[in-house]
Amino acid sequence: MNFTTKIPLVKSNHLINYNSKIVSLGSCFAENMAEKFEYFKFQNVVNPFGIIFNVVSIEKLIFRSIHKQYFTEKDIFFHHESWHCYEVHSEMSKGNKEDFLATLNELIDSTNNQITKAIHFTITLGTAWVYRNIETKEIVANCHKVPQKQFVKELLSIETIQQSLQNIITLITEANKEAKFVFTVSPVRHIKDGFAENTLSKSYLISAIHSIVTLSLSKCNYFPSYEIMMDELRDYRFYAEDMLHPNQTAIDYIWIRFFENYIDEKEFATMQQVCDIQKGLHHKPFNPKSDSHQEFLSKLQDKITKLVVIYPFMKF
Template identity: 65%
Template sequence: MNFTTKIPIQKSNFPIDYSSKIVLLGSCFAENMGEKFEYFKFQTVVNPFGIIFNPVSLSRIIEKSIQKDYFTENDIFFHNELWHCFDVHSELSNPDKNNFLISLNKLIDATHLQLKDATHIITTLGTSWVYRNVETDKIVANCHKVSQKQFTKELLSLEIIQQSIESIFFNISVINPNCKFIYTVSPVRHIKDGFVENTLSKAHLIAAIHQKIGAKTQNTNYFPAYEIMMDELRDYRFYTEDMLHPNQIAIDYIWIKFFENYIQETEFGLMNAICEIQRALKHRPFNPNTERHQNFLSSLETKIIKIKEKLPTIQF
């Protein structure tokens, strides 16, 4: 007897392996997936400019990185004892103005190279609701706790979202024509916008993605993370205490669905070996000086050496 609706997932026609270079961009769910890739020691970059929820802001920061359009003093502002930038996440904010600009522009250079070298770009869109700065008339990635009076709230149209997705695809393809794209919609519910409004927001994202990837099936895929959460995991036991974010069980489940269909099956054995090492590294003995534990450490070191012989880039 089956107690859940299974979401059909088509296997990727450009699966990921350990030679792949993966860049994950977008919402906090991109961070969840990035942690999984990092755990299994894939070559991964996650949100160099921090979490970005909406497609317009994501498109803008990618375009700046591709074109090496560096930040200037006009792009930053001082608020609550820190320098901020409306195009990046608050985690990058800095009390020193010069250091802030230097760090942002170093990220521009680093992200340019990462996008140029990437084999797979995984983009997770979070919301169609955006905040527009009244003074500049620009959509911001983060409000940085600036007074809400300085912003107007609006819902992105399908056309604008499609343009943003197309811009991401086009700009990256200019410097990296062989890159593959995986799009997904975050399963996190943005209930602060309202229940109906959250559904409308996700619907806009899903519709825009599917309209844009339809003509690019050779190098684009859609992974149904949102649909898995809404149907296969339709139960509050799969949410964190806020009842909005998927909990670790749900994240693990969605990850399994992803790697079963988007990672080369020949890599599964190596992933299992790395998982064994990761678990062993977390082991904390009661008596570390015993012969048994020393043998355990010796065996673990041998396993690590064997992995590094296959993949010299891996660090534990």
């Protein structure tokens, strides 16, 4: 007897392995999945400019990075004792203007390098609702607690989302012919927009992504994070205390569904080795100075050394 609706998944034609370089961009759920890549020691870079919820802002940052369009003083502003930029997350903000600009422009250089070398790009869209700066007419990635009267809220059309996604694919593939894409919609519920409005937003994102994936099957896949949360995990016990974000159990489950279909099975044994090492590193002994624990640490270090010889990029 089944007590859940299983989402059918087709195994990807572009499987990830330990030689793959991965760039993950998008909403906070992109960070959740990136933490899994990091735990299993894949070569993953996530949100160099911080969490970005909308596709237009993701496109802008990719354009800047690929074309090395550096930030200048006209791109930043001072508010509440810090320097901010409407194109990046508030976690990037700094108190010193010169340091802030230097950091942003160093990130452009490093992101350019990552884009040209990566094979897999995972892009997680959070919402179709955006805020447009009334003065500049530009869509912002983050409002940085600037008074709401300085923005107008709007819903991106399906056509606008499609065009932005297509621009992202074109920009990246022109710089990197080997690039492959996995698009997904975040399962986080943005109910500050309203319940019906959140559903409308997610439906726009899904519709746009499906249109793009259908046109670019040789390069793109759609991973149904949102659908897995809504149908396979249709229960509030899979949400965090805010009842909006998936809890760790849900994230773990969605990750399992992902790696079963998007990571090469040949890597499963290595993933298990990494997992065993991670568990060993987090083990808390009753007596850290005991002979048995010292022997345990010695064996654990041997496992790490053997793995790092094969995969020098792994850091434990």
